[in-house]
Amino acid sequence: xxxxxxxxxxxxxxxxxxxxxxxxxxxxxxxxxxxxxxxxxxxxxxxxxxxxxxxxxxxxxxxxxxxxxxxxxxxxxxxxxxxxxxxxxxxxxxxxxxxxxxxxxxxxxxxxxxxxxxxxxxxxxxxxxxxxxxxxxxxxxxxxxxxxxxxxxxxxxxxxxxxxxxxxxxxxxxxxxxxxxxxxxxxxxxxxxxxxxxxxxxxxxxxxxxxxxxxxxxxxxxxxxxxxxxxxxxxxxxxxxxxxxxxxxxxxxx
Numbered sequence: 001x002x003x004x005x006x007x008x009x010x011x012x013x014x015x016x017x018x019x020x021x022x023x024x025x026x027x028x029x030x031x032x033x034x035x036x037x038x039x040x041x042x043x044x045x046x047x048x049x050x051x052x053x054x055x056x057x058x059x060x061x062x063x064x065x066x067x068x069x070x071x072x073x074x075x076x077x078x079x080x081x082x083x084x085x086x087x088x089x090x091x092x093x094x095x096x097x098x099x100x101x102x103x104x105x106x107x108x109x110x111x112x113x114x115x116x117x118x119x120x121x122x123x124x125x126x127x128x129x130x131x132x133x134x135x136x137x138x139x140x141x142x143x144x145x146x147x148x149x150x151x152x153x154x155x156x157x158x159x160x161x162x163x164x165x166x167x168x169x170x171x172x173x174x175x176x177x178x179x180x181x182x183x184x185x186x187x188x189x190x191x192x193x194x195x196x197x198x199x200x201x202x203x204x205x206x207x208x209x210x211x212x213x214x215x216x217x218x219x220x221x222x223x224x225x226x227x228x229x230x231x232x233x234x235x236x237x238x239x240x241x242x243x244x245x246x247x248x249x250x251x252x253x254x
Contacts, residue, residue, distance in 0.1 A: 101130025112139030
């Protein structure tokens with residue numbers, strides 16, 4: 001079996017486990033988020049490292065809708081220089097630096113009706129835990145998505161003594177092994193081909209689809225980001241402008 005097919009099989013196994021075990025948790029998370037959006041407030045989304053990928057995936061995105069506010073802290077995500085300015089070494093230091101998340105939270109106006117949705121594969125790094133603790137201080141519900149079962153027994157890097165999964169109101173487990181990389185390579189110690197990004201994005205759209213379903217059943221009108229690349233759709237730009245106008249109206253709260 002080729003390594004490519006091994007990775008595909010590993011991915012299918014993780015997605016199947018999510019389907020079998022996480023639908024109740026996803027619905028619990030979606031109910032919390034639906035309440036925030038229906039109240040005219042926000043689901044704030046945060047991650048660092050490659051856990052910013054699910055944040056960037058959900059909005060602005062074709063098929064996404066207004067209500068999800070991405071918090072992207074550049075030094076925690078833009079490390080593609082690898083070395084030099086904003087490189088890997090600095091990133092690894094910052095994500096473990098207790099107090100950085102506290103300062104990050106000072107840049108926004110939050111409301112107790114908001115939800116904070118945090119993505120963290122390991123659940124042990126200080127910046128994510130800072131954000132979770134500060135969110136709870138402000139009365140927000142905290143939803144965490146990551147490899148929760150695999151985090152049991154891990155030692156947190158935060159002085160609170162807890163992992164982010166222990167602080168969450170709702171946890172959605174990505175069901176990914178702790179090591180993340182999934183395919184062994186001959187003559188090498190480390191595996192290749194990680195799984196966490198696929199699991200993150202899968203749980204994102206399962207959750208958002210459930211939020212949309214809940215809100216539509218309540219009669220709430222969603223401001224959906226449409227495709228504006230389909231020939232013959234003469235109102236796509238108009239609908240896009242309307243969605244962005246609603247986002248702009250809401251974001252002035254922050």
